[in-house]
Amino acid sequence: MIDQDYRQELRTDSSQVIFPFTAVLIVLTCTAAIISSPLQEGRYYFIYILGGLLFIIASWNLIQRGYPTLGSWLYILSNIFFLTLILVTEYVPGQVGVYPYIFSFLIVISAMILPISSGMITWAISTISILGGLIFIDALNIATLIDYLPAILVNLMLSILAYLSAMEWQVAVESTSYLHLRVQQRRDDLFHTQEELRLTNGRLQFMNSQLDLARQDAENERDVRTRFMNNVSHELRTPLNSIVNFAHILSLGGHGEVSAGQQDYLERIEKSGWHLLNILNDLLDMAQIESGEFKLHLRPTHLYNICEEAMTSTRGLLLEKENEIELLREYPEEWPPVLVDQMRFKQALINLLGNAAKYTEKGYIALRVIPQEETISLIVEDTGIGIPPEFHQAVFEEFRQVDDTVARKRIGTGLGLPITRHLIERHGGTVTLESTVGQGSKFTITLPIIQSETVIEPEFELA
Template sequence: LEMARGTAVAERDLRTRFMNQVSHELRTPINTIVNFAHILAQGEMGNVNPKQTDYLGRIEKSGWHSMSVLNDLLDLAQIEAGEFRLKRQIVDLETVCEDAMSSVRSLLRNPEIALVRDYPDKWPRILVDSKRFRQALLNLLGNAAKYTDGGQIILRVRTYEHTATFAVEDSGIGIPAEHHETIFQEFRQLNEAMARQRVGTGLGLPISRHLIEQHGGTLTLNSTVGQGSTFTITLPLAPSPASIESDAESDAANGRTTAKHATPQPVAPKRPI
């Protein structure tokens, strides 16, 4: 049994090292292709006609898709190896949500689909890794965009006594009840014929669920065929500065010595270039 476990660990580590190496080797040429296609499309090397602009745009879009697939595979390898690490802090959640909503617009199958923000007046205070939380949120929004041909996509944020929720609701094709857990399995897409029409690896949802669970939260699905789907992220609220101060005063009154609490400061996430 120990020998089998050791072999499995060695194979997993080898796979992770291989993915890291492949990622490094592929990122540079993909970035080169994407950047030069963008430069040419902008006319910086000379005039281009509409057909050339269209072709260059397709090259650039395909390059970004290839990079996205590569990132998903690398994330999966890190998850399997237990190497996924989060840098959690208090962040500007409105900025994170707006970044994700702005990014998903280019993924819409129909430009007339409405992107609706249903935000609270007062945003919740949550400890998150802004990069990874945005990744999970964008995966959900991108999934909604992929399977919604008309209507609207809503990002709804709510705060409760101990938790906050971020729900992505769409008016898309919906998912049968018997597949509500299947879609969170790696490389699984429900309708193979439809999957060929809608680009994806089948890794976005399982990676998103792992990211949210790493934050101590949950990712759930409520969906009805023909009516749409709602994916809901639920995360615990961070202690308020007042409660941290109260705990420190209580410890002092009881003669206990505790490590000094450091109140995380809001950090605005970097916008994608």
């Protein structure tokens, strides 16, 4: 575990300081003893120096080879042994001296480089060693025991203090190692997060590059489609106009009388031609909208004339249903001015009224104009087939119709409502839809009213 590894690392670091310090202390102590002792006793101290240094070196080698506990105990026990030999050698009856108190250093050191209970164990071993040395020289008696008792008790107190200090040290080490573990985990988490961010950024860059390519392809396809629609619309419009005009001239008898059957055929040709022209106009408008070439010519206008022209056009669409459908108007007494492109706004209004005429078999189609303080609302309401709620957004999308079964009975491109919505939004207005299946639909156009203090140019373009 990381706590044990961290504690052992700290103990090893402590050994790197304690072992050299002890070696120097042994050399100095024994050298002083050699100088102050007779020649015979000086030889013993010389042996103590060599033995102590050899055991210190052996202990350090064990620690370096991965046996820290064995090396530390060898260090403690060897020092206890040589210190006991010095104590026995220097023993004088009735005198204790300082040597029994030196064991306290070994007690403190053992608590620093070994587990926390080692201080108590070292005290017990040192006490046994002192008493054993006294027994060896036949000096142990009650008087000697009383003389050495203070040193033994002092060493005991130091072992207890060393134990408590080691406990606090261990708690501090565990807290430090826990914090170290948390820091390492946070660092690992941060590294993984950075890697994930790097991978995510790489994926995002790849996706962005793919999106850019897709966008460029879509723009290129849109440009190609727009150019194609423009070219086709312009190429077809001239011959279609000729067909419609010639059919109209022939139906009026411009080149001689025509029979009833011929008149019917000519009217059908003319009607189909106008329908194709309307489709081409829608396609051309949508192409201009997508290419950004669509422009509005705005001017202050009262909508009465536009509404009447749109209603007149709608009346022409209801000739076959004239007895089934009533065309209603609900106009205000005063018409507030609005800023519109008259031709384009009329186109949008005719699209809504024409859509109502297409999907209404009986009942009414109403155009209601309701001015408010800052806006004016134009409501196109019918009693047609209605639109399901799930299609309320789809009807404003290009080439979308509500029901393919119904759509097949009513010819159209599905561009009328999308173009209408775009036209109204370019005027700064909105188009909303309310509808119930089987009861009819209500489209509401809302436009801002020109305020009296607003300064308006007579006419300008909105690209």
